[in-house]
Amino acid sequence: xxxxxxxxxxxxxxxxxxxxxxxxxxxxxxxxxxxxxxxxxxxxxxxxxxxxxxxxxxxxxxxxxxxxxxxxxxxxxxxxxxxxxxxxxxxxxxxxxxxxxxxxxxxxxxxxxxxxxxxxxxxxxxxxxxxxxxxxxxxxxxxxxxxxxxxxxxxxxxxxxxxxxxxxxxxxxxxxxxxxxxxxxxxxxxxxxxxxxxxxxxxxxxxxxxxxxxxxxxxxxxxxxxxxxxxxxxxxxxxxxxxxxxxxxxx
Amino acid sequence: xxxxxxxxxxxxxxxxxxxxxxxxxxxxxxxxxxxxxxxxxxxxxxxxxxxxxxxxxxxxxxxxxxxxxxxxxxxxxxxxxxxxxxxxxxxxxxxxxxxxxxxxxxxxxxxxxxxxxxxxxxxxxxxxxxxxxxxxxxxxxxxxxxxxxxxxxxxxxxxxxxxxxxxxxxxxxxxxxxxxxxxxxxxxxxxxxxxxxxxxxxxxxxxxxxxxxxxxxxxxxxxxxxxxxxxxxxxxxxxxxxxxxxxxxxxxxxxxxxxxxxxxxxxxxxxxxxxxxxxxxxxxxxxxxxxxxxxx
Numbered sequence: 001x002x003x004x005x006x007x008x009x010x011x012x013x014x015x016x017x018x019x020x021x022x023x024x025x026x027x028x029x030x031x032x033x034x035x036x037x038x039x040x041x042x043x044x045x046x047x048x049x050x051x052x053x054x055x056x057x058x059x060x061x062x063x064x065x066x067x068x069x070x071x072x073x074x075x076x077x078x079x080x081x082x083x084x085x086x087x088x089x090x091x092x093x094x095x096x097x098x099x100x101x102x103x104x105x106x107x108x109x110x111x112x113x114x115x116x117x118x119x120x121x122x123x124x125x126x127x128x129x130x131x132x133x134x135x136x137x138x139x140x141x142x143x144x145x146x147x148x149x150x151x152x153x154x155x156x157x158x159x160x161x162x163x164x165x166x167x168x169x170x171x172x173x174x175x176x177x178x179x180x181x182x183x184x185x186x187x188x189x190x191x192x193x194x195x196x197x198x199x200x201x202x203x204x205x206x207x208x209x210x211x212x213x214x215x216x217x218x219x220x221x222x223x224x225x226x227x228x229x230x231x232x233x234x235x236x237x238x239x240x241x242x243x244x245x246x247x248x249x250x251x
Numbered sequence: 252x253x254x255x256x257x258x259x260x261x262x263x264x265x266x267x268x269x270x271x272x273x274x275x276x277x278x279x280x281x282x283x284x285x286x287x288x289x290x291x292x293x294x295x296x297x298x299x300x301x302x303x304x305x306x307x308x309x310x311x312x313x314x315x316x317x318x319x320x321x322x323x324x325x326x327x328x329x330x331x332x333x334x335x336x337x338x339x340x341x342x343x344x345x346x347x348x349x350x351x352x353x354x355x356x357x358x359x360x361x362x363x364x365x366x367x368x369x370x371x372x373x374x375x376x377x378x379x380x381x382x383x384x385x386x387x388x389x390x391x392x393x394x395x396x397x398x399x400x401x402x403x404x405x406x407x408x409x410x411x412x413x414x415x416x417x418x419x420x421x422x423x424x425x426x427x428x429x430x431x432x433x434x435x436x437x438x439x440x441x442x443x444x445x446x447x448x449x450x451x452x453x454x455x456x457x458x459x460x461x462x463x464x465x466x467x468x469x470x471x472x473x474x475x476x477x478x479x480x481x482x483x484x485x486x487x488x489x490x491x492x493x494x495x496x497x498x499x500x501x502x503x504x505x506x507x508x509x510x511x512x513x514x515x516x517x518x519x520x521x522x523x524x525x526x527x528x529x530x531x532x533x534x535x536x537x538x539x540x541x542x543x544x545x546x547x
Contacts, residue, residue, distance in 0.1 A: 052421045069423050076418065085286065085414055086469045095414070098407045099422045131469040 002064070004029040004186040005050070005155055009059035012042070012049045019045040021209045022058070027188065029154070032181045034201035034217070035190040038230050041208045043190035047074070047157045050188070066154050070099060073148030075158045078140060083133040089143045090128040093118045096150030118149035121183075122176050138169025142176050149180070156180060158189040162200070174200050197221055257494060266380045266500070268388055269447040270486035274460075274504075276395040277453055278482020280402065280440055281461030282474035283433050286413045290458050291345065292330075293437050295352040297450035299329035300442065301359025301375060309366045315390040315446075322442040323435070329355050330434055377501040378449035380490065387446040394443035398436045402475065405429065410471055448486075452501045456482050459508040466515040466522045485511060 005027045012020040020042040027033055035043050048054045050061055051074035063071045073096075087095075093115045094107070101111065119125045122142040127135060132143060141161050148156050162170055177187055181202070188205070191197060197204060197217065204221045206212040206229040213225045258264055284293050303325025304318050311317035333348035342350075360372065402409065411419035412426045420426050437457070444453035460481040464474050489504025496503070517523050 051418075053417055069421070072421070074418055074421060076415065080415075082414070086465065086471050086474055087414065088469055091471065095410065098411060101407065103404060103407060 002029050003027070004031075004064055006062045006064065007050065007059065008062070010046070010049055010056055010061065011058040012045050012054055013057050018057075018209065020049060020207070023207065023211045024059075025205060025211055025214050027186055027203070027205070027214075029184050029186050030181055031186050031203045032177055032201050033186070033188045033203040033205050034197045034221075035188055035205050035207065036192075036194070036197065036226075036229065037207040037212075039192075041229075043207065044077075044159055046207065047159055047188065047190060050155075051157050063155065070151060071154045073151050073153035073156050075141070075144040075148060075156065075161065077159045078137065078164070081132075081140075083140070085132065088129050088131055089124050089135070089139075089146065090115065090119065092132060092143050093146040093150045096147040096152075099151065114152065115150050118146040121149055121179055122146040123172070136169060138165050138173045141165070141173055145176055145180070154185055156185060156187040156189075158187065160190050160192065162189075162191060162193065162196070170196075194226065254491065257491070262381050262383075263494075265383050265385070265388060266447075266490055267487060269380055269383050269391060270490050270504075271483045272388070272391050272395050273444045273447055273453070274456055274483035274486030275479040276391075276398055276440055276482075277444060277456035278460035278485075279475045279479035280398060280433075280436060281457040281459075281478045281482065282464070282471075283402070283409065283413065284437065284457050285461040285465055286471075286474070287430070287433060289433070289437070290454075292348065292434070293441075293454055293457060295333075295348050296326045296330065296434070296438055297441055297454050299326050299352040299355040300438070300445075300450060301325070302355050302362055303359075304375065304442075304445075305359050305362040305366065309362070315386060315443075318445065319390070319394075319439070319442050322445070323438055325355060325359075326434075326438040374449065375445070376449045376451045377499070378445060378447050378452060380447045380500045383447045391443045391447065394439050398440055401432065401436060405432075406472070409433075448501060448504070452504060455505045455508065456486065459505070459512050460485065463508075463512045463515045466512075466519045469521075481508075481511065 003026050007026075008024050010020055010023045011018055023046065035046065037043055045054060049056050051072055052068065053074065061068070096118065097107070097111045097115065101107070119128050122145050124139065124142055124146055127139060132140060135143060145156070161173065165173060177189075180187055189201075191201070198221060202217055203215070204217050205214045206220070206225055208229050212229045213220050258267060284290055300322040303321035303323070307317040307321025329348065329351045333344065333351050336342055336347040336351070337344040363372065408419070408424045409429055411422065411424050412429045416426045416430075440457070441450050441453045444450075444456070448456065460478040461474060463481060464477045468474060468477065485508040486504050489507040490500055492498065492507060493500040493503035498506070515523065517525055520526060
């Protein structure tokens with residue numbers, strides 16, 4: 001287990017109201033991390049900040065071993081995708097190769113191998129030529145994992161991936177995530193169903209605007225910590241951000 | 252009269268070349284218009300060209316370069332202006348653009364009326380494919396080459412930007428520039444189609460073939476290539492139809508493409524409403540039988 005991602009003093013605000021407040025944490029490779037917190041705790045915001053989708057007011061995100069653009073793959077919430085787009089599962093996985101291929105380089109044997117591998121890992125070979133709308137919810141989620149794999153991402157960011165999946169789909173998806181973890185990836189998924197955290201994740205990151213706790217599920221996902229996370233007055237939206245961030249904060 | 256005799260006339264030969272060229276380019280870029288949901292935006296842009304064209308015609312006459320520049324500038328002002336109004340007030344994007352383009356259109360009509368320019372509104376909207384000159388063809392050819400080259404070279408980043416703009420941004424794709432470029436290419440295509448088919452027909456050639464292929468195929472690259480082929484063949488078929496029936500060429504081309512579109516809407520093997528109706532019943536039966544099995 002080596003450190004893969006270090007977040008230092010991350011603050012993200014919308015109109016000066018902070019959604020994520022001075023959050024620092026280090027996460028390792030070979031981890032399947034549940035990002036847990038009440039509504040408005042800044043889970044989506046934190047994922048987006050790591051992906052570089054929203055600007056950070058303070059702090060930084062460091063990816064160890066790999067440049068940030070290719071190392072991080074953000075899997076959007078299902079509602080955010082145009083499922084009618086004329087693209088198949090294989091086409092989606094192939095899209096994952098585009099950033100490293102650039103404008104001109106032809107799809108080579110190695111690219112084909114990686115795409116096939118991505119379909120294999122996510123168990124989507126049988127659905128490779130299906131248009132993405134003609135998939136079940138769990139398969140759709142896995143199709144985006146396949147693209148992330150084809151991108152050869154090391155860090156997978158998922159926003160409520162288990163929402164709306166039935167028992168079977170949840171198991172299949174969890175299986176795919178376990179495979180990613182075993183091959184050394186760091187997976188961070190926001191998750192709101194507290195009951196299923198221990199069976200699905202080996203690490204928890206409890207936040208409520210600020211960091212509450214981070215560690216292995218077995219000793220961090222305790223009643224005391226959960227209570228602390230959900231009882232805290234939610235930071236976001238409650239008050240404007242009073243202090244200023246012109247100088248970097250000292251830890 | 253058979254086809255061979257028909258294309259003995261030089262003006263028909265030129266019209267044929269124009270149909271293939273303009274039909275293909277408009278059909279090709281149409282994929283981006285449909286996938287980016289720009290059809291109404293393109294409609295707005297098509298009308299906003301008028302004042303630019305009128306002023307250009309006033310200043311430098313009916314030279315194609317002048318018209319291209321004037322049209323581009325007018326469309327640019329409407330697109331950027333609409334964006335600025337939407338950002339600085341509570342008026343939303345589509346309202347802002349609609350307001351500006353209709354103002355621009357009225358202004359254009361007024362300028363044409365009082366500047367005694369030799370551009371008629373009919374010509375602007377529908378063009379005159381039988382009266383097209385060699386110089387117009389060369390302009391169309393040059394613009395088509397630029398447009399197709401840009402779209403082919405940039406097809407990978409364009410796909411990323413069209414499918415998921417926000418994710419594409421994190422991958423280093425210059426999404427805003429690419430989407431801006433699509434708008435510029437749409438306007439260029441429209442202005443270069445102006446002499447032959449007018450802006451309304453240009454819009455039809457952009458939207459109808461792409462919408463048809465969208466109903467037939469699950470491949471992004473097929474949408475542009477097949478859209479181009481359908482646009483070109485539909486335009487040629489419309490031209491021949493117009494010769495035989497005396498319907499003006501513009502409406503004839505749209506009627507051909509419109510028929511193909513409606514046919515795809517009804518009969519597409521995958522996304523046609525008829526097959527979807529049948530399929531829905533089939534799935535329903537399947538789940539019923541599964542439910543039966545589970546009960547026993």
